[in-house]
Amino acid sequence: MQLYNKLSAKERAALLDEAGEDRLTLSFYQYAKIGNPDLFRNHLFITWDQMEVLGRIYVAHEGINAQLSLPAKRFDEFKNFLDGIWFLENVRLNIAIEHDVKSFLKLKVKVRDKILADGLNDATFDVTNKGVHVDAEKFNKLLEDPNTVLVDMRNHYESEIGHFQGAVTPDVDTFRDSLSIIEEDLKDHKEDKNLVMYCTGGIRCEKASAYYKHKGFKNVFQLEGGIIEYARQVQNLNLENKFVGKNFVFDHRRGERISEDVISSCHQCGKPCDTHVNCANEACHLLFIQCGECSEKMNECCSNNCRDIAALPYEEQKALRKGKGNSNKIFKKGRSEVLTYKR
Structure with a gap:
């Protein structure tokens, strides 16, 4: 029985192109007391894999947090499945404003200690007593x-x-x-x-x-x-929109435009820009804001050093990464010292 994703992102992207089907990107969460998160996780994976669901889903004793995409034609089937789970019946589904068939390229359902890391260890805190x-x-x-x-x-x-x-x-x-x-x-x-x-x-x-x-x-x-x-x-x-700029989202789109305002700047040259990218050097993968001109000039990299590495043959890049963990640049998300304008 398949309980884990077996296709690479590249293989999945090719299948999505070949299928040529519209997909919906959506998210939902629910706090609930789940007695056996591992069993629930496996149930979700088996069912959603058959529905061609892709995404990132976290399950814990405190509930579920899901960001995913699925074929538009299977939405009713997906919704009926959720409604058959006692704590997910009629759960709010936040359907994306902008859709992309490649917003997710793998199905990952993971069991975590919490569906949202909060650093809290207070037994008297009741997460259901909300505002x-x-x-x-x-x-x-x-x-x-x-x-x-x-x-x-x-x-x-x-x-x-x-x-x-x-x-x-x-x-x-x-x-x-x-x-x-x-x-x-x-x-x-x-x-x-x-x-x-x-x-x-x-x-x-x-x-x-x-x-x-x-x-x-x-x-x-x-x-x-x-x-x-x-x-x-x-x-x-037809209400007044009080949000300015883009809404950052945690998938391959990285953002949905809510208003036409561009309130941020390229982290390399300072020009108005709100496009997040990941550094093309796989050993770095820094998330930062980069305009089209800098993307072309820097070959989609965050620094000259990363640009030089990314230009090497793939096997040489792999050799350089061998035995090393991911650079902690990956966690800095726009704060790295190599981003000259930000400094």
């Missing part, structure tokens, strides 16, 4: 209230290319870093301010809102469905 969910219209009204503090619960490289007007955008690398920083910054306003949070699809706010309620904040709100659902409601209901 008030608000839709796009109520969210916009809250932003007009002078007693509202709007906080972006995403990381620096996400908010760099797009965020809501007037939002606090913490300069953090991980979700776990943001929790204590925001609590400290707002500790004097636990009762007199509306704490309103947003993230990509809602999962980070779901946990953060429960955390801040646990810490004594009285008026806690979160944008239901995150930026993805907000953009859809703004378009369908």
Whole structure:
């Protein structure tokens, strides 16, 4: 019985091209008590592999977090499968604004300690005691209230290319870093301010809102469905769009345009740009922002050194990587010292 992906990304990409079918990109999450995450993981993989689902899915005792794509023609089959699982019936599905048949190239279903790493070890913290969910219209009204503090619960490289007007955008690398920083910054306003949070699809706010309620904040709100659902409601209901720029997404697209504003700059030359790329040197793979001119000049690399390595024959590149772990540049996400403009 096949329980793991057996095709390479290149092989899968060729099959997708050959199929020529429309695919939907979507995400969902749900906090729930799962007794046997390993068994549940295998059940998901076997079923979704047969449905030609591709994506990145995390399962833990606390629930499920999924980003995936599937053939558009199999959406009803997929939805019926979810509705047959007691804690996933009618779960919110955040369907992407922009689709790409190659948004995911492998099916990876992994068991983790948590579906969202938070660094918390507090047994009295109840993740289900969450804040008030608000839709796009109520969210916009809250932003007009002078007693509202709007906080972006995403990381620096996400908010760099797009965020809501007037939002606090913490300069953090991980979700776990943001929790204590925001609590400290707002500790004097636990009762007199509306704490309103947003993230990509809602999962980070779901946990953060429960955390801040646990810490004594009285008026806690979160944008239901995150930026993805907000953009859809703004378009369908003809509401004012208060988001500027792109919404960073965790698949091969790397971003969905929400407004025409370009609020960030190329990390190499400083020109307006909001296109994230990975360095073409596989030993580096740094995520950074690069404009078309710099991409051509640098051969899709972050530095002259990486450009020289990427120009070598593949076997020579492999020899250079042999015995070495991935460069920790891979985790810096736009902060590397080789990015001259950023420095």
